Amino acid sequence: MAITGESGAGKSTLLAILGGLQAPTSGNVVMAGFRLPALSADGLADFRKRTIGFIFQAYHLLPYLTARENVMVPLSPERMAPREKADRADELLASVGLSGKENRLPSELSGGECQRVAIARALVHDPPVLLADEPTGNLDTATGAQILDLFSEWHGRGKTVLMVTHNRTNLSRATRAVHLRDGLVAEDVDLSVTRRAI
Amino acid sequence: MNIRKLAWKNLFRRKSRAVFTGLGIFLGIGTFVALSSLTMQMEGAVRDKLDRFGANILVVPRTEQLSLGFGDIALGGAQVAHAKLTMSDETAIRSIRFRERLRSVIPFFLTATDASGKDVVWMGLRAGEISDARPWWKVSGTVPRGKGEILLGSEVAALLDKREGEAVTSGGRTFRVAGVLHPTGEKEDSMVIADIGDVQSLARSPGAVTFFEVAALCKDCPVEDIVGQIGDALPGARVKAIRQVVESRKAAVDQFRRLGLAVSAIVLSIGGLMVFVTVMGSVQERTREIGVLRAVGFRRRAIVSLLFWETGWVSLLSATSGAAVGMAAAWIASPLFGMARTEVAPAPAILGIVIGMALGLLGSIPPARRAAALSPTEAIRAL
Numbered sequence: 001m002a003i004t005g006e007s008g009a010g011k012s013t014l015l016a017i018l019g020g021l022q023a024p025t026s027g028n029v030v031m032a033g034f035r036l037p038a039l040s041a042d043g044l045a046d047f048r049k050r051t052i053g054f055i056f057q058a059y060h061l062l063p064y065l066t067a068r069e070n071v072m073v074p075l076s077p078e079r080m081a082p083r084e085k086a087d088r089a090d091e092l093l094a095s096v097g098l099s100g101k102e103n104r105l106p107s108e109l110s111g112g113e114c115q116r117v118a119i120a121r122a123l124v125h126d127p128p129v130l131l132a133d134e135p136t137g138n139l140d141t142a143t144g145a146q147i148l149d150l151f152s153e154w155h156g157r158g159k160t161v162l163m164v165t166h167n168r169t170n171l172s173r174a175t176r177a178v179h180l181r182d183g184l185v186a187e188d189v190d191l192s193v194t195r196r197a198i
Numbered sequence: 199m200n201i202r203k204l205a206w207k208n209l210f211r212r213k214s215r216a217v218f219t220g221l222g223i224f225l226g227i228g229t230f231v232a233l234s235s236l237t238m239q240m241e242g243a244v245r246d247k248l249d250r251f252g253a254n255i256l257v258v259p260r261t262e263q264l265s266l267g268f269g270d271i272a273l274g275g276a277q278v279a280h281a282k283l284t285m286s287d288e289t290a291i292r293s294i295r296f297r298e299r300l301r302s303v304i305p306f307f308l309t310a311t312d313a314s315g316k317d318v319v320w321m322g323l324r325a326g327e328i329s330d331a332r333p334w335w336k337v338s339g340t341v342p343r344g345k346g347e348i349l350l351g352s353e354v355a356a357l358l359d360k361r362e363g364e365a366v367t368s369g370g371r372t373f374r375v376a377g378v379l380h381p382t383g384e385k386e387d388s389m390v391i392a393d394i395g396d397v398q399s400l401a402r403s404p405g406a407v408t409f410f411e412v413a414a415l416c417k418d419c420p421v422e423d424i425v426g427q428i429g430d431a432l433p434g435a436r437v438k439a440i441r442q443v444v445e446s447r448k449a450a451v452d453q454f455r456r457l458g459l460a461v462s463a464i465v466l467s468i469g470g471l472m473v474f475v476t477v478m479g480s481v482q483e484r485t486r487e488i489g490v491l492r493a494v495g496f497r498r499r500a501i502v503s504l505l506f507w508e509t510g511w512v513s514l515l516s517a518t519s520g521a522a523v524g525m526a527a528a529w530i531a532s533p534l535f536g537m538a539r540t541e542v543a544p545a546p547a548i549l550g551i552v553i554g555m556a557l558g559l560l561g562s563i564p565p566a567r568r569a570a571a572l573s574p575t576e577a578i579r580a581l
Contacts, residue, residue, distance in 0.1 A: 021493060042497045049495025060490045064211035065199075072199035074494035077503075085199055125495065 002171050003164045005180035011164040012133055014180065018162065019052045019131050020044040032128060049074065053122030057134035059114040061106040061121075067093060067113075068102040071120045092120035096150055112143030119150055130154065132163040136170060148173045201500060205507035212480070219476040219509070220516030222469030223558055227517045227550040229465045231524025233458030234546035236535060239528065240451045242543075255412035255425060257291065259283055260436045281434030283407040291410060294427035301413040304331050307394050308408045309401035314358050314366050321389045322397025331411060332386075338362055339377025342393055347376040349391040355379075366390070369400045466557055473561030477509055481569045488572055498570035505569055509562035510555065517554020521547035 005011050016022035017029055020036050021044075029036040032051045039047055048054075061070045071089035078085070093102055096116040106114050115135060122130055130151070136144030148170060151161045155175075163170060171177055171191075179187035209216045259282055283305075291303050307322040323331055328341040328349070335341075339362035341349055350360060355378045360366055366373045373392065381387055398404050414424045421439050429437045481488070488501060496504075525547050 019493065042499075045492065045495055045497040048493060054493045056490075060486065062487065062490070064207050065204075069199050069207070073204065073491070074496075076199050076201050076204050077496060077500040082199070121494065 001160070001162050001176045001178065002174035003162060003178050003180065004166065004171065005186075009180040010183040011180055013183075015131050015133055015162065015164055018129075019054060020047050049125050049127075051127050051129055053119075053125070053127040053130045055115070055118050055122050055130060055132040055135050057137040059106070059111075059118045059138075061114055061117055063106050066103045066105055067098060067109065067117045067120075070106070070117050071124055074121060074124050088124060089120070092123055093117070095123075096120050097146075110143070111139050112146060115139060115143075115147055116150070119147070123154070128159055130159055130161045132161065134164055134166070136165070136167060141169070144169065201503050202507050205504055206511055208508055209511055215476060215480060216512050219473055219558075220512045222465075222472030223513055223554045224469075224516040224520040224523075226462065226466035226469035226557070227520030227554040228524040228527065230458075230462035230553065231521045231546045231550040232527040232531070233462055234549070235525060235528030235543060236531060237451065237455045237458055238543050238546060239532060240454060240535060254421065254439060255414055255428065256438045257283070257287075257410035257412060257428060257432065257435050258408075258438070260434055283410065283432075283435060285405045285407055287407065287432055287435070288410065290431040291412060291428055294424065294431055296414075296424050296427060299414050299424060302327070302330055302411075304411045304413075305394060305407040306409050306411065307397050307401070307403070307406055309397055309403070311368060311400050313354070313368050313390050314360070316357055318354050318357070319385075319389045320368075320397045320400060321386065321391050322394035323391070325393040328391065335382065335386075336380040337377040338380065339375070342376045342391070345393050345396050346371075346373060347392070348373040348396075350375055350378050351387040351389045351391070352379055352381040353388045354390055371396075371400075466553070470557045470561040473509060473513075473558050474564060477505065477562045477565040478568065480508075481505070481565045481572075484569075485572065488569055492572075501572075502566045502570045505562055505566040506559060509558045513555045513558025514551070517551045517558070520554060521550040524550065 003011050003014060013022065017024050017036075018031055020031070020034075020039065023037060031047075034047050034051070036044065036047070062073060065073065068086060068089045071092055072085045075085045075088070090099075090102055093099065093116075096119055098113060098116055098120070101109065101113065106117070109117065115138075119130075119135075132151070135151075136147050139147065144167070151163070152173060155161050163174065165171065175190070175192045177187070177189045177191055178185055179189075285305055288303050288305055292300065294300075304323055304327050308319060309322075310317060310319050312318070313320070325342045325344050325347070328335075337349065348366060350358065350366075355361065355375075358366060360375050360378075362375055362377055364375050366375060373396070379386060379391070398406055412424075412428065414421060425437050425439045429435070491501060491504070525544075
C-alpha cells in the first residue's frame with residue numbers, strides 16, 4: 001500500500017500511529033488485532049517487535065556496527081545463542097542480496113546497500129507488516145527499483161508493506177494507494193483493479 | 199550481538215566521552231585507594247611497632263606516700279611499699295584468664311651499687327630477653343648472653359672508661375663488658391645492664407623484682423580487662439596501662455584516615471557528578487538512536503540496561519585503573535610517611551572498584567530513567 005500526500009498531510013504521523021510509536025489524539029487504532037491505545041509502553045514495544053518492521057528514509061543504521069550486527073540489533077535483548085542470531089542475520093542479508101558484505105560498516109556500503117541492511121533489520125523478527133517511510137527517497141532510480149523489487153518479493157511472501165512515498169514509480173508498484181490531505185483520506189484507490197482494467 | 203556487546207561497541211564509538219565519563223571515577227578511586235592504603239599501612243605500622251616494642255603494661259609494687267614532719271614542719275616524705283614483687287609473681291601474671299593475649303612478661307630488677315669503684319644503677323633482666331624488651335637498642339658489641347656479662351650505658355662507659363671486651367668489677371666479682379649501648383637519651387644511658395640473677399646477687403636480694411613489663415597490646419586487645427585481671431592476681435601490685443603513646447599514635451592515624459575519607463568523598467562526589475552530566479548529555483545526543491531502538495522493539499528496561507552496561511563498562515575500567523594507580527601511588531609515597539615500601543594491601547583496591555562501580559551506576563540512574571521515559575513521539579521526531 002502506498003500512502004501519498006503533500007508535506008504536512010499526516011503521512012509520517014499515520015505511519016507512527018500505525019507502528020505504535022505515537023498515540024492518536026482521538027479515536028481507536030486496531031493493527032493486526034491489537035488495540036494500540038489500550039497497550040502499555042512495554043506492550044507497544046512487544047507489539048512493534050512481533051508485528052512491525054520499520055524502514056526509514058535515512059536508514060538509521062548504527063554507524064559503529066557492521067551490517068550483520070545492525071541486523072542483529074533488534075535481537076539484542078533476546079535470549080538466543082549468538083550463533084543463532086548471526087545465522088539469522090546472515091540469512092536475511094543474503095535474501096536482500098548482501099552476501100559477503102556482512103562485516104562491512106554502513107560507511108563502507110552504498111545508500112542502496114544501507115537500505116537493504118535496514119530492510120533485513122526490519123525483517124529480523126519476521127513481522128507481518130513493514131512500515132516504510134520514503135524508503136527510496138535517498139536512492140537513485142535504479143537502486144530504488146531494486147528496493148521496490150524486494151518489497152514486492154516480501155509482499156509476495158504474505159507480508160503487508162505500507163509505504164509513504166512521493167515517488168510516482170513507487171506508486172505504480174503498489175496494489176493500493178491512499179492519498180491524504182490535511183490529515184484526512186482524500187482518495188483510496190485499489191490499483192490492482194485499475195491495472196487489471198488497463 | 200547482545201546488549202552487553204552493544205554497550206561495549208558504543209563506548210569505542212565515543213572514546214573521548216567515555217574517557218571523560220571515567221575520569222572522575224578514575225581520580226576518585228585513585229585518591230580513595232591511595233589514601234586508604236596509606237592509612238592501612240600507617241595503622242599496620244603502629245600496630246606492628248606496638249607488637250614489636252610493645253611493653254604496654256607496667257606492674258610495680260603498690261606504695262603509699264608517707265608524709266614526715268615535726269609539728270607543722272614538713273620534713274618531706276617517703277614511699278612505703280605494701281609488698282615487694284618477686285620472680286614467682288610472673289607465674290601469677292601468666293595465669294590470668296586472658297593469658298593467651300600476653301606476648302611477654304619481663305621482670306626487671308634495679309639496684310644501686312658500685313662498678314669498678316663508681317656508684318651506678320644496675321638494671322637486671324633475663325639476658326635472653328634483652329633484645330625482646332628493647333629491640334630498638336643499638337649496641338657496639340653484643341648484648342649479654344648470660345651471667346658474667348654486662349652491657350654499659352653510654353654515659354657509664356664514659357664514666358668508667360670501659361669498652362667492649364674489658365672487665366668491670368663489682369661485689370668482688372668480675373664482669374666482662376659484652377657491649378656498649380649507643381646513646382638513647384633515656385635513663386639506661388647511665389645504667390649497667392646485666393642478667394637479673396647477677397644483679398639480684400649483687401644486691402643480695404635473690405628473687406626480687408622491681409617491676410614487670412608486660413606486652414599485651416595487639417589489635418582489639420582488651421587492655422583494660424588484662425590490667426584488671428593482673429591487678430586481681432597481684433593484690434599488692436599497682437598495674438598501669440601505658441596508654442598515652444598508643445593513643446597519640448592512634449589519634450594521628452585516625453585524623454589522617456578522616457582527612458583521607460573527606461578528600462575521597464569530595465573527589466568521588468565530583469566523579470559521580472561527572473558521570474551524571476556526561477551520561478545525561480549522551481542521552482540527549484542519542485535521542486535518534488534510542489528512537490531506532492524503541493522502533494525495533496526495545497522495551498524501556500532494555501534501554502535502561504543498555505545505559506547501565508555502558509556506564510558499567512566505563513566504571514569498571516576506570517575504577518580498576520584508578521585502583522591500580524592508587525596502589526602504586528601509596529607504594530611510592532610510603533617513605534614520605536615514614537614507612538617502608540611493603541606490599542600494599544589489596545582490600546582498599548577491591549573496595550575502591552566496588553565503590554567505583556556503584557558510583558557509576560548511581561550516577562547513571564537519572565539519565566537512564568530519562569532515556570527510558572523518552573517518549574517514542576519525541577524519539578520519532580528525531581528520525
